[in-house]
Amino acid sequence: MSERENPPKSKQGVSGWRAFLMMFGCGTMAAFLVVGVAAGAVKMVFGFSENHEQESEGDGEIPSNATGSPQSSLDSGELDLCSTTIRSISKINVNRLDSDDSYKDEERGGGRTVSDDCKWELYPDYESLNPWNFKLSYNAIINSDRENSPEEIAKNDFRKKKKEVEPSFSSVEDKGKSKMSDNSFFFYGKKEDNVTYLSLVQTRGVVYKIEMSSNANGHDDSLVPKEAFENEIKKIVRRVDLDLNLWIPSS
Numbered sequence: 335m336s337e338r339e340n341p342p343k344s345k346q347g348v349s350g351w352r353a354f355l356m357m358f359g360c361g362t363m364a365a366f367l368v369v370g371v372a373a374g375a376v377k378m379v380f381g382f383s384e385n386h387e388q389e390s391e392g393d394g395e396i397p398s399n400a401t402g403s404p405q406s407s408l409d410s411g412e413l414d415l416c417s418t419t420i421r422s423i424s425k426i427n428v429n430r431l432d433s434d435d436s437y438k439d440e441e442r443g444g445g446r447t448v449s450d451d452c453k454w455e456l457y458p459d460y461e462s463l464n465p466w467n468f469k470l471s472y473n474a475i476i477n478s479d480r481e482n483s484p485e486e487i488a489k490n491d492f493r494k495k496k497k498e499v500e501p502s503f504s505s506v507e508d509k510g511k512s513k514m515s516d517n518s519f520f521f522y523g524k525k526e527d528n529v530t531y532l533s534l535v536q537t538r539g540v541v542y543k544i545e546m547s548s549n550a551n552g553h554d555d556s557l558v559p560k561e562a563f564e565n566e567i568k569k570i571v572r573r574v575d576l577d578l579n580l581w582i583p584s585s
Contacts, residue, residue: 404584408476410439412581415472415542416452419577425569427457428468445479448472456546460562464549467528470570472542476582484539492517492536495543499532508560514571522560531563535571537578544570 414437420428432453439448451471458466473491475484482490496519500506506523517536524530530547544567548558 404579405581406583408581408583411437413439413448413474413476413577414450415574415577416450416470419574420452420454420470420570423569423573426566428454429465430454441477443479444477446476448474448476456566458562458566460558460565462548462558466566467545467547467549468566469545470542472540474578474582475539478539488536488539488541489517491541492534495541496534499534499543503530503532514564514568515575518571520564522563529558531560531567533567533571535575537575538582540578540582542574 416430416437417434420426421430430452432451434452436452437450440446449472451469454468454470455465456468475487478484478487480487499521500509503521503523503525504527506521508522509520512518512520512533512535514533515535515537519534521532521534522530525532525547528547528549530545532546533544535542535544546563546566
């Protein structure tokens with residue numbers, strides 16, 4: 335007997351409402367997938383932009399709103415901008431050059447002053463053939479034995495020093511009030527054949543001076559722009575002002 339041959343089964347597809355549901359479901363999933371990818375891309379772009387802005391704004395180690403309250407007292411030798419503050423600023427690359435022997439913390443009568451000056455070589459963010467010369471000097475009136483407060487004495491000292499600074503420049507390209515601190519003034523020009531930026535600042539009972547100059551030696555460093563100096567000085571002023579406001583007791 336010959337075997338009965340079964341007819342081949344025809345392939346059955348999905349038709350009707352089942353096909354409609356499957357097509358609708360696949361289309362919806364694809365749409366959600368596209369939207370999800372697009373949203374992720376947008377989030378990445380805006381996230382990078384936000385992080386980049388935060389990094390650009392954070393040019394100091396400590397936020398400006400993290401000042402706290404001044405100390406109730408100041409121990410002898412505690413306020414030392416050269417040996418303590420400058421060395422602790424990680425945003426600048428410096429090497430001290432002086433012998434560190436000019437620091438004074440003196441009490442006379444009912445008054446007390448702290449003063450110092452120091453010299454450094456600074457390696458700036460600006461592309462320079464040589465390190466820059468960087469000088470810091472300050473006079474801090476902690477307590478006053480006069481009728482005037484430390485702040486009033488410092489204001490007079492600030493005015494006096496501002497008059498003395500300009501004649502020390504052979505030529506001044508620009509000068510004026512600075513936005514780096516509440517009471518500050520800058521000079522930018524030539525001094526001893528080097529382009530120099532000098533910032534004079536008064537914070538509470540303290541007057542300090544920051545001077546930076548390119549060690550040109552006849553090279554193109556003589557063209558260092560004002561903004562390059564300001565980039566470095568801004569880091570220092572921000573930290574110095576913070577320390578002064580924290581360390582010096584309220585008068």
